[in-house]
Amino acid sequence: MSIEQKRRLVTDLPGPRSQELMARKTAAVPDGVGTTMPVFAARAGGGIVVDVDGNHLIDLGSGIAVTTVGASSPRVQDALTKQIEDFTHTCFMVTPYDGYVTVAEKLNQLTPGDHDKRTVLFNSGAEAVENAVKIARAHTKRDAVVVFDHAYHGRTNLTMAMTAKNKPYKHGFGPFAPEVYRTAGSYPYRDGDLDGAAAAARAIDQIEKQIGAENLAALVIEPIQGEGGFIEPAIGFLPALAAWCRATGVVFVADEVQTGFARTGDLFACERESVVPDLIVTAKGIAGGLPLSAVTGRAEIMQAPHVGGLGGTYGGNPLSCAAAIAAMETIEADGLVQRAREIEGLILERLSRLRDQDDRIADVRGRGAMIAAELVRPGSDEPDPRLARDVARLAHQDGVVVLTCGTYGNVLRFLPPLTISDDLLHDAFDVLAAAFRETR
Ligand code: PMP
Helix, strand or coil, X not given: CCCCXXXXXXXXXXXXXXXXXXXXXXXXXXXXXXXXXXXXXXXEECCEEEECCCCEEEECCHHHHCCCCCCCCHXXXXXXXHHXXXXXXXXXXXXXXXXXXXXXXXHHHHCCCCCCEEEEEECCHHHHHHHHHHHHHHHHCCCEEEEECCCCCCCCHHHHHHCCCCCCCCCCCCCCCCCEEEECCCCHHHCCCCCHHHHHHHHHHXXXXXXXXXHEEEEEECCCECCCCCECCCXXXXXXXXXXXXXXXXXXXXXXXXXXXCCCCCCCHHXXXXXXXXXXXXXXHHHXXXXXXXXXXXXXXXXCCCCCCCCCCCCCCHHHHHHHHHHHHHHHHCCHHHHHHXXXXXXXXXXXXXXXXXXXXXEEEEECCEEEEEEECCXXXXXXXXXXXXXXXXXXXXXXXXXXXXXXXXXXXXXXXCCCCHXXXXXHHHHHHHHHHHCX
């Protein structure tokens, strides 16, 4: 059933049914699992989430960058229906099936670089990041892993160690995995005039002095940092790090969990500067909402773990694989890389206009359908997380699903599905403009 692509509120938010469900959630689910909005979803598709009270909300979150092809993509639905009729699970490690191999072939072909590759599938982004580290350690026979300020790589024990921000991700959950080191990255808005090459030289100097390349298995980096604040490094930063890794035998791992699959206006964000990672980690947008993640990389590195060393009961589940094949087909057939670039043009234009009138919007950045506005106290670069929270809350009340992020919590981020219409985007940014006026 198609969903009318219009914002429409028929109750105050949250409506009565959402309130009932929230009371049940509070009684049944630990408070540790927070929700951005106190509104329960009933259906979603295009650029709309319909809640259980019949309110139509504009989706600028895509379930945190997952439903790139929409939350009810016809190809994904058809592929899932067919796969459900055939079988739901056998376990790839017991009796394997075509879908897994097809997803691996597609990722080997689509990810940057034309070298010989292999792909292994998992369930979540964090699980794939952990496995990329396992593979890099098996290949290099070294232990250390380097990550960056503002990084986010997940919430499992190893990936908590790799994630930068204490609250809410790490606080009280230690001790964390050893041999994870953090260095400075590139944050153009807060780095003064440090260019990409200089930022890379600073990082490399720290790594060489404090860890030693000969001890380092992997450098793991998000080509555009996601949860940390949609931080796009200065030009030249990523290529310089990749070149240093190549020269020192360190495995360069691109965490494209959030940036992958057309999100940034390229199929993968690394492509913008022609960076070819040794290993690339993908998840989120890969499978139209089904849980799936992957590590793809150079055959000689991927082959390092012994037989039986990689896997998991559900990794590359047949339903997730069917959805991924359909999602990848949809990205190509519907020209979604190009659509992400159009969305970038529209959002940047709307945000730049807002910024010109409002000195609390300090930086507008990002690429494709992954755009952010960093908010500060006027006349300073002091982060203003309360403003981000207030603007988001007002937008939520008016039926726009918008997320915040950033180490300082002061970034509004925009991650619409690539199936959203221009009309919905304009309506959402009218709501945001009003929220900025109201918080003056
Ligand atoms: N890496 C990055 C860059 C992410 O953005 C995320 C999720 N926000 C993860 C890893 C972890 O993915 P998951 O939540 O699927 O474990």
